[in-house]
Amino acid sequence: MSSFLKSTAALLLLSLVGMGLAQAQSTRFPGIGREATPKEVAAWDIDVRPDFKGLPVGSGSVVKGQDVWEAKCASCHGVFGESNEVFSPLVGGTTAKDIETGRVANLTRADFPGRTTMMKVATVSTLWDYINRAMPWNQPKSLTVEEVYSVTAYLLNLADVVPGNYVLSDKNIAEVQKRMPNRNGMTTKHAMWPGKEFAGLAKPDVVNVACMSNCATEPKVASLLPDHARNAHGNLADQNRGVGAQRGADTTRPEGKSTVVAQASPAEAAPRPSAGGGAPTALLQKHTCLACHGMDKKLIGPSFQEIAKKHPDKVDYLAAKVKNGGVGVWGQMPMPAQALPEADARTIAVWIAKGAAK
Amino acid sequence: MNQENIKQPGRVHKAPEHFLDRAGISQVRLEAKSGRRDFIRKAFATAAAAGASVPVAMAQGNPIPPEGGDPNILNLPEHTTGLGQGVATEGYGKPSKFESNIQRRQSPGLTQTTQASVSFAPLQSLFGIVTPNGLHFERHHQGWWDIDPSKHRLMINGMVKTPKVFTMDEIMRLPSVSRFHFIECGANTAVEWGNVAVPTVQYTHGMVSCSEFTGVPLITLLQLAGADLKKGKFVLAEGADGSSMTRTIPMSLITSGEVLVAFGQNGEMLRPENGYPLRLVVPGVQGVSWVKYLRRLEVGDMPWAAKDEAIHYIDLMPDGTHRQYANIQECKSVITTPSGGQVLLDKGFYNISGLAWSGRGKIRKVDVSVDGGRFWRQARLETPVLSKALTRFNIDWVWDGKPAIVQSRAVDDTGYVQPTYRQLRDVRSTRSIYHNNAIQSWLIAESGEVKNVQLS
Numbered sequence: 001m002s003s004f005l006k007s008t009a010a011l012l013l014l015s016l017v018g019m020g021l022a023q024a025q026s027t028r029f030p031g032i033g034r035e036a037t038p039k040e041v042a043a044w045d046i047d048v049r050p051d052f053k054g055l056p057v058g059s060g061s062v063v064k065g066q067d068v069w070e071a072k073c074a075s076c077h078g079v080f081g082e083s084n085e086v087f088s089p090l091v092g093g094t095t096a097k098d099i100e101t102g103r104v105a106n107l108t109r110a111d112f113p114g115r116t117t118m119m120k121v122a123t124v125s126t127l128w129d130y131i132n133r134a135m136p137w138n139q140p141k142s143l144t145v146e147e148v149y150s151v152t153a154y155l156l157n158l159a160d161v162v163p164g165n166y167v168l169s170d171k172n173i174a175e176v177q178k179r180m181p182n183r184n185g186m187t188t189k190h191a192m193w194p195g196k197e198f199a200g201l202a203k204p205d206v207v208n209v210a211c212m213s214n215c216a217t218e219p220k221v222a223s224l225l226p227d228h229a230r231n232a233h234g235n236l237a238d239q240n241r242g243v244g245a246q247r248g249a250d251t252t253r254p255e256g257k258s259t260v261v262a263q264a265s266p267a268e269a270a271p272r273p274s275a276g277g278g279a280p281t282a283l284l285q286k287h288t289c290l291a292c293h294g295m296d297k298k299l300i301g302p303s304f305q306e307i308a309k310k311h312p313d314k315v316d317y318l319a320a321k322v323k324n325g326g327v328g329v330w331g332q333m334p335m336p337a338q339a340l341p342e343a344d345a346r347t348i349a350v351w352i353a354k355g356a357a358k
Numbered sequence: 359m360n361q362e363n364i365k366q367p368g369r370v371h372k373a374p375e376h377f378l379d380r381a382g383i384s385q386v387r388l389e390a391k392s393g394r395r396d397f398i399r400k401a402f403a404t405a406a407a408a409g410a411s412v413p414v415a416m417a418q419g420n421p422i423p424p425e426g427g428d429p430n431i432l433n434l435p436e437h438t439t440g441l442g443q444g445v446a447t448e449g450y451g452k453p454s455k456f457e458s459n460i461q462r463r464q465s466p467g468l469t470q471t472t473q474a475s476v477s478f479a480p481l482q483s484l485f486g487i488v489t490p491n492g493l494h495f496e497r498h499h500q501g502w503w504d505i506d507p508s509k510h511r512l513m514i515n516g517m518v519k520t521p522k523v524f525t526m527d528e529i530m531r532l533p534s535v536s537r538f539h540f541i542e543c544g545a546n547t548a549v550e551w552g553n554v555a556v557p558t559v560q561y562t563h564g565m566v567s568c569s570e571f572t573g574v575p576l577i578t579l580l581q582l583a584g585a586d587l588k589k590g591k592f593v594l595a596e597g598a599d600g601s602s603m604t605r606t607i608p609m610s611l612i613t614s615g616e617v618l619v620a621f622g623q624n625g626e627m628l629r630p631e632n633g634y635p636l637r638l639v640v641p642g643v644q645g646v647s648w649v650k651y652l653r654r655l656e657v658g659d660m661p662w663a664a665k666d667e668a669i670h671y672i673d674l675m676p677d678g679t680h681r682q683y684a685n686i687q688e689c690k691s692v693i694t695t696p697s698g699g700q701v702l703l704d705k706g707f708y709n710i711s712g713l714a715w716s717g718r719g720k721i722r723k724v725d726v727s728v729d730g731g732r733f734w735r736q737a738r739l740e741t742p743v744l745s746k747a748l749t750r751f752n753i754d755w756v757w758d759g760k761p762a763i764v765q766s767r768a769v770d771d772t773g774y775v776q777p778t779y780r781q782l783r784d785v786r787s788t789r790s791i792y793h794n795n796a797i798q799s800w801l802i803a804e805s806g807e808v809k810n811v812q813l814s
Contacts, residue, residue: 032528033582036513036521044513044654047594047604050663086470108678110789120672120680123663130665133602137474137500140600185679186672192684192793194643194717195608197591197661204688206785208775210725210734210767217731218780221763221801222814223553233466233557236699238459241483245708246700248459249807251557256805288501290472300470 048129058145059169065154094181102184304356318349473501478564487748489567500601507635516656519584538747542566544644547794558699568748572622590657598653604664641746642717673790687717690795691768698810705759716770721749730763
């Protein structure tokens with residue numbers, strides 16, 4: 001018996017004798033995987049469950065949360081978490097009564113416009129975990145434990161779940177859970193979980209039968225796109241193949257026979273390669289400028305071409321704005337300060353100052 | 359061979375340049391070389407431009423021209439009389455330039471950013487059941503990345519005997535399986551809950567795609583770590599990107615062997631937009647659970663209520679409650695041709711074609727109506743018909759030129775029948791965002807134009 005076989009056999013014997021079944025199976029694949037160190041597990045295992053398993057020891061105040069919020073969160077979510085410009089609003093729509101009952105009454109109203117995060121979320125652990133793992137949006141996982149507690153506390157304060165002088169901590173978060181406005185608003189009574197863990201329903205909630213002839217119909221066309229929306233998704237002729245049983249309708253023209261585009265039109269939809277001296281696209285992407293600024297259309301902030309028109313040749317001013325951000329020049333949505341190298345800020349500023357050509 | 363060659367075997371005819379001196383030869387060579395290249399290049403460019411600008415004959419009807427035949431037949435084109443291009447002109451081949459309309463697209467106004475957004479697959483232009491990798495729908499929560507696979511790690515921890523770390527090399531050494539499955543975003547068709555909102559099947563249904571995925575059954579990796587399969591009723595899957603997406607997966611689905619840790623997609627590695635180098639495949643379950651850039655799996659005894667299962671991806675019911683952990687994509691189908699935004703070129707024969715799928719198993723049958731749901735005929739299911747995969751259906755139809763409303767209705771092997779909008783809304787109203795699997799109606803107008811409509 002070779003020494004390799006011997007050691008394999010010994011290993012097999014050892015594992016079969018000494019350990020449980022699951023462990024024994026692992027010898028089927030010798031050499032695959034190794035034990036994770038406690039340090040490695042700690043670096044990645046950041047999740048917080050509804051029973052607060054995984055929540056780090058710590059605390060943070062509403063007051064500190066407001067500072068962090070205004071510096072790092074308000075640019076997307078608005079100063080009071082109310083903004084609908086980038087993402088859905090976080091705060092609003094909940095009442096003192098909801099905090100008592102644990103059910104957000106506005107959710108029953110079909111006419112209530114929109115749903116905020118505070119109207120939906122049942123578990124405060126989810127808020128903490130969300131902010132900790134994914135916020136701020138362009139710099140996730142950059143907040144300290146104290147900052148995460150603080151921002152969570154600030155949000156809870158905006159929704160009147162905790163008072164303005166509150167300090168949220170791992171010690172009192174279970175108490176806060178008892179005041180979450182929609183804490184009783186979730187149900188697993190449905191047949192759409194692929195397991196039996198929640199004792200949901202066995203049968204689907206909506207039932208149809210496969211009638212084949214003389215079936216009851218809904219003969220009236222109740223909804224279709226209005227004429228003015230005909231071209232809202234771009235020319236549909238350019239979104240269909242130029243050969244085959246049918247073509248895309250030319251939605252730049254009114255409906256009719258003339259809307260048939262008969263010939264294949266090659267390569268028209270292909271994007272133009274950016275010419276020399278054009279936009280520093282790589283930099284704009286790298287520093288996530290394009291998340292808020294479009295080339296020629298206003299997004300959250302003004303377009304680069306609008307800025308170019310307002311501030312021609314002002315390289316120094318623009319370079320400073322790129323780095324420091326600001327508010328008021330283009331409206332009340334603040335731009336946060338950006339951490340990018342001076343040289344990159346300057347390249348972008350020079351390009352804008354020269355007219356922000358695509 | 360001519361007589362002269364036979365008489366003088368091995369004789370080489372001199373090219374003209376052989377009558378010049380050394381300097382003259384190189385001069386002529388240079389000019390001839392560059393001149394000829396330019397000439398050829400220009401000739402090709404002109405030909406290509408002519409090809410593009412000369413209108414192709416109208417496809418409806420195929421009349422015989424007065425000269426007695428189709429010029430496309432009578433005048434042999436350059437591709438019949440010339441030499442084509444060489445091998446490996448493109449190291450990774452691309453679609454024909456005539457196919458450039460076939461693109462995945464954003465729906466205008468749906469999202470304010472491109473990093474927390476979605477692009478839709480062009481279902482109206484696809485055949486069979488496999489979605490080409492470059493046209494697979496995208497959904498990102500915090501932007502996509504192209505991650506170096508040599509630095510990517512997968513960790514398994516929680517209720518296990520030994521927390522483990524795997525490299526990509528190690529995962530790819532394990533026995534793998536390849537299976538076809540659909541992936542559908544829970545919010546596919548979401549904008550249509552209340553009324554018609556978008557014009558084409560790309561925007562109504564384009565958040566579904568189907569691929570052959572290759573990977574290691576997750577149960578294999580859990581066993582390697584000595585997972586507690588009894589008390590560990592749930593597994594948390596977590597991504598390595600900024601959003602670090604987390605989703606709770608039931609252990610019962612994992613022990614069935616269906617859930618894969620996948621690296622392959624349609625014969626190549628996953629595309630970066632789809633989670634390169636590693637993603638979870640959870641057949642039948644909404645796409646958000648198919649965690650991309652998969653970095654960690656944790657075994658636990660209760661669900662996590664993660665951000666994407668406690669704030670997003672919850673379904674609002676008329677009584678004000680939210681359905682949580684509603685994961686299965688129920689049986690659904692849609693006709694892809696003819697479909698919204700298209701124009702039928704003439705009366706006559708058409709092949710109505712579409713896709714059907716169910717998160718609970720195989721498609722048993724698909725029925726098609728061309729009169730708004732009064733009469734239905736059973737469509738042909740094309741092979742393969744696989745569990746939790748797209749299934750292609752076809753049915754013959756002769757259009758008489760009158761207005762028609764075409765619909766498809768799928769039935770899966772549990773007996774579940776795809777519902778109408780009325781049936782769906784009677785139970786769930788119109789505000790649940792997710793899991794809209796209603797029967798889709800397309801109105802074919804007399805003009806031949808096809809429109810997205812809803813009936814009542």
